[in-house]
Amino acid sequence: MIKLGRSIGYVTTLHEQGILEICFSRPERMNATTAAMKRELIDTMLQVQMDDGVRVVVFTAQGRAFIAGDDLKDYRNDPEAATSLLPSLPAKHGDAIGTYEGLRNVSQALNASVQNLDKLTIAAINGYCVQTGLSLALSCDFRIAAADARLGSATLRFGLLPDEGGHFLVTRLIGVARAMDFFMRKRIVTAADALALGLVHEVVEPHRLRDSAFALASELAQGPQLAMRLLKRALYAVPDLTFAQAGDDVATKTAITDHHPDAREGQAAFLEKRAPRFNADLEGKKPG
Secondary structure, eight states, X not given: OOOOEEETTEEEEEEGGGEEEEEEOOGGGTTOBOHHXXXXXXXXXXXXXXXXXXXXXXXXXXTTEEEESBOTTTSSSOGGGGGOSSOOOOOTTSSHHHHHHHIIIIIHHHHHHHHTOSSEEEEEEOBEEETHHHHHHHHSSEEEEETTOEEEOOGGGXXXXXXXXXXXXXXXXXXHHHHHHHHHTTOEEEHHHHHHHTSOSEEEOGGGHHHHHHHHXXXXXXXXXXXXXXXXXXXXXXXXXXXXXXXXXXXXXXXXXXXXXXXXXXXXXXXXXXXXXOOTTTTTOOOO
């Protein structure tokens, strides 16, 4: 069941059409993330994946930042962990193995949980979107940035690495040559530059950010959900497959979608010259 309401560092709200908003709510810390916050987000992603009442996830944020990195001040002794429903863990980064385990099982696991969702995801990027924030935004399927947003990693400014998977996500989107320039020169780019690089899909005026994200979410929520979820998986698999493997993968998925009620509805709507009414099998389903 989706836990609606306030969690550690974010608020979850279910809107019409099965659109789940996850709003980061630590504006006084520029929404910097803690280990407890990441762990609860991982659990929320699992709930989203298993719940047919949710169709699209939109990440938004309060204040001057989407996420401005990790909360280094609280990271070793997170005061919010005591309020978590999850048991506490030893502080990460205390030694080499602690750093490795923390990254693999918490920080990288969060981004993997967002990428692994079959549901479509949208990041509405306001203000600073740096390090942890950039990795999470790039893990989403769509990114809309406010014109005054700033995106980057810049971990080398502190002698650190983009250790949460940001190097993979950036390189996948813009290629090795541009990624080398982006990371090695510690760039934090404007929204317009991010659009030119291919890091975001759209740039809008700040006052239009949330409305634009929800307009896209509404469009996606009305589409044939089963086919869209299978297509998402097929598209992300393509870079690692040969043409023959990709063809076999999509043929297997098509064997499912061609015999789903949405396919019959789509064909009938075309012949009757009307808008299709997809997702009859999901109508009335509520989270949990």
